[in-house]
Amino acid sequence: MKIYKFGGASVKDxxxxxxxxxxxxxxxxxxxxxxxxxxxxxxxxxxxxxSSYYNKNKDLSLNIxxxxxxxxxxxxxxxxxxxxxxxAEIEGIFDELLFFxxxxxxxxxxxxxxxxVSKAELISTKICSFYLSENGIPNKWLDVRKCIxxxxxxxxxxxDWEKTSRLIKEHVNxxxxxxxxxxxxxxxxxxxxxxxxxxxxxxAGIFAYCLDAEKTIIFKDVAxxxxxxxxxxxxxxLLNQISYREAIEMAFYGASVIHPKTLQPLQRKEIPLFVKSxxxxxxxxxxxxxxxxxxxxxxxxxxxxxxxxxxxxxxxxSFIMEDDISEIFDFFHQYKLKVNLIQNSAISFSVCLxxxxxxxxxxxxxxxxxxxxxxxxxxxxFTIRHFTKASIMKIEKNKEVLVKQLSRETVQxxxxx
Ligand code: ASP
Ligand code: MG
Numbered sequence: 001m002k003i004y005k006f007g008g009a010s011v012k013d014x015x016x017x018x019x020x021x022x023x024x025x026x027x028x029x030x031x032x033x034x035x036x037x038x039x040x041x042x043x044x045x046x047x048x049x050x051s052s053y054y055n056k057n058k059d060l061s062l063n064i065x066x067x068x069x070x071x072x073x074x075x076x077x078x079x080x081x082x083x084x085x086x087x088a089e090i091e092g093i094f095d096e097l098l099f100f101x102x103x104x105x106x107x108x109x110x111x112x113x114x115x116x117v118s119k120a121e122l123i124s125t126k127i128c129s130f131y132l133s134e135n136g137i138p139n140k141w142l143d144v145r146k147c148i149x150x151x152x153x154x155x156x157x158x159x160d161w162e163k164t165s166r167l168i169k170e171h172v173n174x175x176x177x178x179x180x181x182x183x184x185x186x187x188x189x190x191x192x193x194x195x196x197x198x199x200x201x202x203x204a205g206i207f208a209y210c211l212d213a214e215k216t217i218i219f220k221d222v223a224x225x226x227x228x229x230x231x232x233x234x235x236x237x238l239l240n241q242i243s244y245r246e247a248i249e250m251a252f253y254g255a256s257v258i259h260p261k262t263l264q265p266l267q268r269k270e271i272p273l274f275v276k277s278x279x280x281x282x283x284x285x286x287x288x289x290x291x292x293x294x295x296x297x298x299x300x301x302x303x304x305x306x307x308x309x310x311x312x313x314x315x316x317x318s319f320i321m322e323d324d325i326s327e328i329f330d331f332f333h334q335y336k337l338k339v340n341l342i343q344n345s346a347i348s349f350s351v352c353l354x355x356x357x358x359x360x361x362x363x364x365x366x367x368x369x370x371x372x373x374x375x376x377x378x379x380x381x382f383t384i385r386h387f388t389k390a391s392i393m394k395i396e397k398n399k400e401v402l403v404k405q406l407s408r409e410t411v412q413x414x415x416x417x
Contacts (some may be wrong), residue, residue, distance in 0.1 A: 001031050001212075002032045002216070002217070003033050003034075003035065004027075004033070004034045004204075004218075005034075005035040005216070005217070005218065005219065006020060006035070006219050006278065007037050007200065007218070008038050008040055008041070009219070010043065010219050011251060013184050014077035016039075016040075017074065017127065021132060021135055023082065023219065026281055031175070032177055033176045033178040034177070035181070035203050035204050035207065036121065036125050036179065036180075037121065037183060038124050039071070039074070039120070039124045039275050042070065045067050045120070046116055047147045049097075050113045050117060051107075053116065054109055054112055056074070059328075064074055064097065064098070071123055071127065072087070075087060077308055078127070078131050078326045079131070080134070085130065087126060090127070093119055096119070097116065100115055106321055110155040111154045112156075113154065113156045114193050115192050117194060118181075119180060119376045121183055125181050129179040136271070139179050140177070140179070140191040141178075141180070141302040142172070142177050142179065142180040143180070144180045144182075145185060145186035145192060146171060146186075147164065147168045148164050148167075148168075148184075149186065150195070150323070151187060152188075156194075156195070167213060180207075181200075182200020182201070182204065182209065183200040183202075201218060204218060204262065205264070205266050207265070208266060208271045208392070209271070212271075215272050216266060216273045217273075217276055218273065218275050219347075220275060220278065223276075223283065224240075224275045224276060224283075224284075224286030225239045225279065225288070227299065228300065228301035229303070237296070239300075240284065240285050240287070241286065241289065241292055242287075242288050242293065242294050243267065243288070243291060243293045243294070244267035244290065245293070245294045246294055247258070247263050247288045248302060249409075249410075250265050253412075254304045254340070255302045268286070272288065274285055274286070274288075291359060297386060299384050299385070299386050299388055299391035300384065301382065301383070301384055301395070303380055303382050304340060304380065304383075306354075307340065307381045308360055308378075309351075309353075309375060309377055310351050310352075310400055311349070311375070312349045313348040313374070314372070316349065320346075320348065325349065331363055332351075332353070336356065336357045336359060336362040337353045337359060337360065339352070339353060339355075340354055341380055341403065343403055352379070352381050352412075360377075379414050380414070380417055381412060381413070382395045382413045383411050384412075384413075387406075396413065400415060401414070402416060
């Protein structure tokens with residue numbers, strides 16, 4: 001069995017769906033399971049629907065209308081023979097959405113989010129599945145919620161591997177082409193859950209693991225795994241091969257090309273992962289597999305923007321001891337601040353933080369009671385794996401370096417913007 005995953009950018013419009021068909025014809029699709037994300041920026045659009053519903057905002061119907069029109073326009077462009085059927089399917093999904101917004105009485109935002117946002121994947125997979133049928137490619141549309149079972153930790157649900165593994169084997173037999181959704185799943189009460197933003201790579205990892213797949217291919221809008229994000233760096237280099245370990249390290253430091261949870265299941269069964277461009281699917285792209293760390297061996301750059309550098313010392317300038325550190329970390333955990341770098345000296349303790357939940361000010365008020373705190377907001381954290389002198393100079397040039405930390409393979413540099 002082969003697992004292919006197509007992200008939202010690959011099916012962002014009618015031309016994208018046509019290209020999806022073209023790719024399948026080029027690379028082959030026997031004994032294949034295909035995982036699709038929501039089309040283009042539709043997850044964001046459904047997030048908007050969620051918040052307007054949750055906040056009882058009057059934009060709700062307008063936001064739903066926008067999503068309906070977006071998909072209907074694509075359908076208009078793609079279909080002749082099956083147009084009535086696919087329109088009826090999509091209307092059915094939007095009817096379910098309206099039934100939910102009219103009748104739901106649960107107030108938990110995360111639960112509501114998953115029930116609403118998941119519709120975008122259901123729609124994209126219906127459209128692509130029907131489009132393949134329209135073009136003579138028989139396939140089976142699979143509701144992934146019958147296969148992937150999770151706990152009820154909405155918006156970041158944890159997989160029940162035992163049940164999932166059994167259900168996947170039950171629902172997937174190697175013979176036909178299967179189209180299913182990334183990112184979404186269901187809990188033991190059959191409520192829809194999601195695996196976290198950008199989670200459809202992870203879905204690919206789950207299926208590959210449970211089916212002992214021969215390989216997984218992720219089709220992206222970049223040529224493969226690059227040594228830096230082309231949005232931030234000019235001359236990027238394509239990595240031809242990287243080890244699972246290297247890919248996990250890169251994801252840990254914030255490289256966004258592969259969702260971090262995807263790699264462990266693949267590594268455990270040594271299933272090779274190919275990352276390819278959906279614009280040039282014949283090109284090799286990157287293979288993530290067992291073996292050499294990095295080919296070619298070159299410095300890899302990862303940047304995290306919008307960080308906060310916080311330095312904490314005791315009010316009497318005594319040493320910062322284990323009990324202080326333990327208390328401080330408790331606060332980070334409580335306020336959901338992500339710690340991306342730690343540096344300790346005798347009297348002060350510095351951390352680079354990511355404030356995803358807008359809680360830094362509260363944390364600061366709390367810490368100020370017992371400690372002396374200084375901070376810089378809006379700093380950037382650069383990580384270079386396999387650094388060289390020249391690569392460090394490239395980052396430090398014309399910038400004010402606030403913290404720098406070196407280990408054998410990795411250097412991390414916090415700079416002022
Ligand atoms: N559609 C979801 C998102 O945009 C999942 C994914 O694309 O992986 O986050
Ligand atoms: Mg997406």
